[in-house]
Amino acid sequence: MKERIYNFSAGPAVIPEEVLKEAQENLFSLPGVGMSVLEISHRSKTFDTIHAEANQNIRTLFDMSSDYEILYLQGGASLQFSMVPLNLMPPKNKADYILTGAWSKKAQKEAKRVGAVNVAASTEAENFKRIPKQSELKLDPDASYVHYTSNNTIFGTEWSSEPKVGNVPLVCDASSDILSKKLDINKYALIYAGAQKNMGPSGVTFVIIRKDMLERSSDNLHTMLNYKIHVENNSLYNTPSVFGIYIIQLVTKWLLKNGGLDAMYKTNIEKANYIYNTIDNSGGYYKGHADKDSRSLMNLTFRLPSEELEKKFIAEATAADFNGLKGHRSVGGLRASIYNAFPVKGCADLAEFMKEFQKKNG
Ligand code: PMP
Numbered sequence: 001m002k003e004r005i006y007n008f009s010a011g012p013a014v015i016p017e018e019v020l021k022e023a024q025e026n027l028f029s030l031p032g033v034g035m036s037v038l039e040i041s042h043r044s045k046t047f048d049t050i051h052a053e054a055n056q057n058i059r060t061l062f063d064m065s066s067d068y069e070i071l072y073l074q075g076g077a078s079l080q081f082s083m084v085p086l087n088l089m090p091p092k093n094k095a096d097y098i099l100t101g102a103w104s105k106k107a108q109k110e111a112k113r114v115g116a117v118n119v120a121a122s123t124e125a126e127n128f129k130r131i132p133k134q135s136e137l138k139l140d141p142d143a144s145y146v147h148y149t150s151n152n153t154i155f156g157t158e159w160s161s162e163p164k165v166g167n168v169p170l171v172c173d174a175s176s177d178i179l180s181k182k183l184d185i186n187k188y189a190l191i192y193a194g195a196q197k198n199m200g201p202s203g204v205t206f207v208i209i210r211k212d213m214l215e216r217s218s219d220n221l222h223t224m225l226n227y228k229i230h231v232e233n234n235s236l237y238n239t240p241s242v243f244g245i246y247i248i249q250l251v252t253k254w255l256l257k258n259g260g261l262d263a264m265y266k267t268n269i270e271k272a273n274y275i276y277n278t279i280d281n282s283g284g285y286y287k288g289h290a291d292k293d294s295r296s297l298m299n300l301t302f303r304l305p306s307e308e309l310e311k312k313f314i315a316e317a318t319a320a321d322f323n324g325l326k327g328h329r330s331v332g333g334l335r336a337s338i339y340n341a342f343p344v345k346g347c348a349d350l351a352e353f354m355k356e357f358q359k360k361n362g
Contacts, residue, residue: 006350010154013198016250051249073207095146099121100132131158131294143168148162155330171189173192179252182265199247200250276288286303310334
């Protein structure tokens with residue numbers, strides 16, 4: 001098969017076609033280099049340029065000040081669950097975690113190995129169908145940091161703005177909504193994200209860290225777990241994911257060319273509305289998992305009247321080239337992941353498919 005189908009996968013996920021084409025074109029030999037990006041040294045001038053351009057693109061997209069460093073690490077967002085507390089929790093050894101889904105719980109689990117974790121809020125009793133309100137947060141003003149997950153990939157909920165945490169450093173797992181909208185980076189001490197949803201391929205983990213946080217990284221930490229060492233070495237202490245950083249450079253270039261993060265956000269709203277409006281206008285046939293004010297623009301979770309109908313929907317959708325719609329087992333039903341690179345037409349087409357399916361099976 002040469003044609004591309006609609007890829008609703010939660011991650012690794014869809015990458016802009018333009019990026020795939022450019023990468024494909026240059027995979028045999030980078031223009032003027034005579035070698036593929038898969039074959040060049042991470043210490044070469046060529047890679048240096050790619051790396052610097054990726055950084056510059058990200059700084060431009062976010063309007064990021066020089067108070068922040070950018071890192072490209074490995075081990076996925078999951079290793080950040082450990083690196084964050086190992087580096088940032090001492091010497092007080094206590095941190096606040098806001099639990100909004102399976103990934104925040106996993107982050108909390110690793111933090112507990114390092115120090116005391118205060119659960120500032122949790123919506124687990126409601127199967128994580130909503131984001132807690134600011135008034136529900138029981139924050140410790142003396143915590144080393146507050147950790148939250150900006151978008152909950154499995155449950156389909158997303159913070160519409162960051163929690164207000166006063167002077168306590170704010171740490172965010174933005175794996176599934178990074179680059180989907182503009183953030184005021186100045187509100188954060190650290191942001192991390194596995195690249196494989198909105199940035200590029202798996203195998204590279206993106207980190208933005210405010211420089212003053214680096215003072216917390218103890219020399220006793222294992223070298224590869226130490227943010228300070230990675231910053232001092234510009235992410236080149238060891239061999240980074242050269243290909244991953246190359247794709248991030250292309251994806252960020254694509255974003256800039258298409259109007260940056262505000263334009264992307266507008267498109268993301270338009271895309272999600274096709275599907276959320278269909279759910280809301282279905283007379284209860286389709287039911288969203290997330291509360292309306294907590295809905296994600298990236299992962300849209302919904303159910304049908306019965307599991308049989310959900311199975312039928314998925315089978316027929318798959319046959320019609322709508323791939324990857326099966327929801328996570330902890331929520332059931334369906335999940336449409338529509339990251340930045342997912343086309344507007346794909347959302348309109350899925351909405352039509354949903355309406356047709358309801359007509360035939362309602
Ligand atoms: N956090 C979130 C919000 C995620 O969606 C995921 C992966 N789906 C992870 C963390 C874990 O990422 P990784 O597989 O890169 O470790």
